[in-house]
Amino acid sequence: MLFAIDVGNTNITVGLFDKEKLIKQFRMITKTSRTSDEYGVFFRQWLEINGVEPEKIKNVVVSSVVPDIMHSLISSIIKYFDVNPLIVAPGIKSGIRLAIPNPKELGADRLVDAVAAYEMYGGPVLVVDFGTATTHDLVLEDGTFAAGVTAPGIRLSANALWKGTAKLPEVEIMKVDTALGKDTVSSMQAGIYFGYIGQTEYIIKRMKEESGLKNIKVVATGGLGKLISDATDTIDIYDPELTLHGLRIIHDKQKEKK
Numbered sequence: 001m002l003f004a005i006d007v008g009n010t011n012i013t014v015g016l017f018d019k020e021k022l023i024k025q026f027r028m029i030t031k032t033s034r035t036s037d038e039y040g041v042f043f044r045q046w047l048e049i050n051g052v053e054p055e056k057i058k059n060v061v062v063s064s065v066v067p068d069i070m071h072s073l074i075s076s077i078i079k080y081f082d083v084n085p086l087i088v089a090p091g092i093k094s095g096i097r098l099a100i101p102n103p104k105e106l107g108a109d110r111l112v113d114a115v116a117a118y119e120m121y122g123g124p125v126l127v128v129d130f131g132t133a134t135t136h137d138l139v140l141e142d143g144t145f146a147a148g149v150t151a152p153g154i155r156l157s158a159n160a161l162w163k164g165t166a167k168l169p170e171v172e173i174m175k176v177d178t179a180l181g182k183d184t185v186s187s188m189q190a191g192i193y194f195g196y197i198g199q200t201e202y203i204i205k206r207m208k209e210e211s212g213l214k215n216i217k218v219v220a221t222g223g224l225g226k227l228i229s230d231a232t233d234t235i236d237i238y239d240p241e242l243t244l245h246g247l248r249i250i251h252d253k254q255k256e257k258k
Helices: 036-049 067-081 108-121 154-163 184-211 225-229 242-257
Strands: 002-007 011-018 021-029 059-064 125-130 133-139 144-152 217-221
Touching (some): 002 067, 011 036, 011 242, 021 242, 059 067, 059 108, 108 125, 108 133, 108 217, 108 242, 125 184, 125 225, 133 184, 144 154, 144 184, 184 225, 217 225, 217 242
Parallel strands (some): 002 059, 125 217
Antiparallel strands (some): 133 144
16 A cells, blocks of 8 residues: 655645555644654554554655655654655656756645646646645646746735734635625635635636647646635636645656666
């Protein structure tokens, strides 16, 4: 079995694969203060709760945008599973060619998403990941990663709204039916919701126009991605498991290489 771990700025997402099938998954808050023992015990207990013997984990693949936790995380995998994990990093075999000035600047999560979208849905494809930051990445028909846009994520934008003002309260990020807010809370919710839909639609439209790929398929993923994708016809597919499958695909490509 394969353990796929994606370390994001907000959450760590873990998926358990039996060949190509994603059997189980869970999320935990990303913290920089956990020890290798805390990670290891948690992972093993989670597997046992789900009826999986930890000894069945033969392979582990990890992508991360949080370097500070990697020492503890990798140590836990080696100590508690006796597996040397595959780390997604520049130069790894992925099937994606990075046609950007400095490929080392590209986050591992963006590479993983690009791999998954291209392999699963074909190219050209525009991949939108609604994470802590929202990324829009363009992959051409031949698998070339050509360009990207990075914007503040919807929750990050909302946090800035109420933390940067004296009187505005924290509100739930949710779908609303009208832009005609009648009070502070409803006006804030409308601004967050419709404002982010507008941002998403404009960036996609602009990337399509500038690339000349006006009929390109748009695939979205990420925590709050469904909230936005359900509200716009500029997104063709919402796949919440895209990143985990990207990790699996990259792992399988290394076996093919060998």
